[in-house]
Amino acid sequence: MRKGFQFASISLALLFMLSCTRNTDTIVYPTFEQRQQVNALLISGTTNPGQTALEHAREAIAETFGDSKTILLINFASLPEKRDAYLTRMQGLFAEIGPGYEMHSLHDIELGRCAEAVKSAEGFYVSGGNTFLLLRELYDRDVVDLIRERVLGGVPYIGSSAGSNIGGQVIGTTNDFPLVDVPTRLSLGLLPAVFNPHHPDPALDKIQFEARQWKIGEYTRYHENEAVIGVTNPGMLRIRGDEISLVGIGATAFVHSDGEKQVITSTEVGEVSKALSRSVTR
Ligand code: ASP
Numbered sequence: 001m002r003k004g005f006q007f008a009s010i011s012l013a014l015l016f017m018l019s020c021t022r023n024t025d026t027i028v029y030p031t032f033e034q035r036q037q038v039n040a041l042l043i044s045g046t047t048n049p050g051q052t053a054l055e056h057a058r059e060a061i062a063e064t065f066g067d068s069k070t071i072l073l074i075n076f077a078s079l080p081e082k083r084d085a086y087l088t089r090m091q092g093l094f095a096e097i098g099p100g101y102e103m104h105s106l107h108d109i110e111l112g113r114c115a116e117a118v119k120s121a122e123g124f125y126v127s128g129g130n131t132f133l134l135l136r137e138l139y140d141r142d143v144v145d146l147i148r149e150r151v152l153g154g155v156p157y158i159g160s161s162a163g164s165n166i167g168g169q170v171i172g173t174t175n176d177f178p179l180v181d182v183p184t185r186l187s188l189g190l191l192p193a194v195f196n197p198h199h200p201d202p203a204l205d206k207i208q209f210e211a212r213q214w215k216i217g218e219y220t221r222y223h224e225n226e227a228v229i230g231v232t233n234p235g236m237l238r239i240r241g242d243e244i245s246l247v248g249i250g251a252t253a254f255v256h257s258d259g260e261k262q263v264i265t266s267t268e269v270g271e272v273s274k275a276l277s278r279s280v281t282r
Contacts, residue, residue, distance in 0.1 A: 029169065029192050030152055036241045037154035039064060040190050042164035044197040045233030046128050048248075053089075054160075058097045060236055060247050064156050065101075065123045072121035073105040074147075076137035077129025077162035083107040090127065106141075114141040123156040126163030128197075131174035134162050135182045148188045157190065161197045164237075168195035173219055173228050190239060192227065192276050194219075199230030199254055213254070213261075220256050227257035227276055237272055244273040 030038075041057075041064040048056040065071065071094070075086045087105040094101040103125070109117045124147060126134070138144050151157045159167045165174045166187040173196040196216060200208035216228050231237060235251030237244055246253050246267050253264040255275045262275045 029189055032242070034152050035190075038151060038157075038190055038239050038241055039154060040151060040157040040159070040167060040237075040239040041247075042167045042191065042195060042231075042237040042239070043158065043160040044164065044199070044231040044235045044248075044251075046160045048234045054093050054097070056234055056248060057160075057236060060238065061158055062098050064158055064238070066156065068122035068156050069100045069102060070122040071101060071103045071125050072117060072123070073103050074124060074126040074134070074138070074163070075105055075107055075129070077127060077131065077134035079129070079133075080107075086127065090125070106143075111141060114143050115146055118143050118146045118150060121150070121155065124151070124158065126157070126159040126166065128161030128163060130179050131162040131165045131171050131176045132178045132180050132182055135166055135171055135185075135187060136180045138166070139183050144186075144188065148190070151188065151190060157188075164197055164231075165195050167191050167239075168193055168229075169226065170194055172223060172226065173216060173230070191229070191237065191244070193229045193255070193257070194223075194226050195237075196228060196230035199232050199252075201232045201252060216254075216256055220259075224259070227255065229256075229272070229276070230254040242273060243270045244276065245269045246272055 041060055043057050047053045054061065073087055073090055075083050078086045083105065091103050094103055106114055106117060157167065162176065165171050167190045168187060169189045169191070170185040171187050172185060172194045175198060200212050202209040212230060216230060220226065220228060230253065232252045234248040235253060236247040238247045246264050251267070253272060255262040255264065257276060264271050264275060
């Protein structure tokens with residue numbers, strides 16, 4: 001009787017722990033071995049002021065995708081009625097990046113076959129829009145872990161804006177409104193930080209810059225174990241295994257980690273991973 005009671009209590013405790021793991025944002029960063037093959041590009045602004053869409057990122061996109069030409073577009077950040085047109089637009093933009101790209105979109109694939117499409121993609125391009133909508137639709141299709149697994153296996157990942165937000169550990173510092181609820185804010189965790197796109201540049205807009213820094217400061221006050229990296233519109237983070245670099249002419253990254261702030265303007269290889277090194281080992 002007593003044993004039965006103990007067994008039931010332990011099972012209940014285990015169940016409770018499991019449900020907690022699911023419902024709280026437990027950050028799991030890939031192990032050193034797991035992250036060696038990551039080849040990702042996290043773009044801040046799809047359009048850099050004064051340029052056409054993705055013009056500033058063409059070279060970095062071509063370099064990241066390399067020989068991978070069959071790209072799976074994930075455009076769930078757009079409203080459902082806009083996704084067809086978005087695919088056509090992206091196919092046009094990719095024709096300007098280089099020859100041979102073939103782009104299909106996950107929104108054209110029926111729910112039950114999404115996993116198959118993720119498994120066979122040669123590269124992922126996750127476009128911008130609303131971050132909550134994007135993550136929710138990926139969880140609805142049960143492909144978050146699968147995308148992560150494939151990227152850890154070396155399949156190139158390019159995110160833009162909302163697509164870059166989900167490259168971080170959680171979507172804690174998106175600028176978006178929660179259009180829909182998400183089962184968890186945990187995202188792909190390719191970056192040992194939380195991403196904030198479209199970070200204002202103090203040289204261009206001091207007031208907006210200060211407001212964003214304030215907001216991020218409030219965030220880290222409640223999430224002190226998370227590093228946050230804000231990137232200005234011309235900027236991108238290139239992740240190659242453990243080496244994370246800032247890319248883009250005139251780009252700046254603002255790193256908030258362990259109560260300290262660092263500003264990165266150098267596009268030297270590995271500058272961002274150096275600034276994040278303490279959070280990498282968490
Ligand atoms: N709404 C943005 C985008 O995808 C994401 C963000 O600002 O957090 O363009």
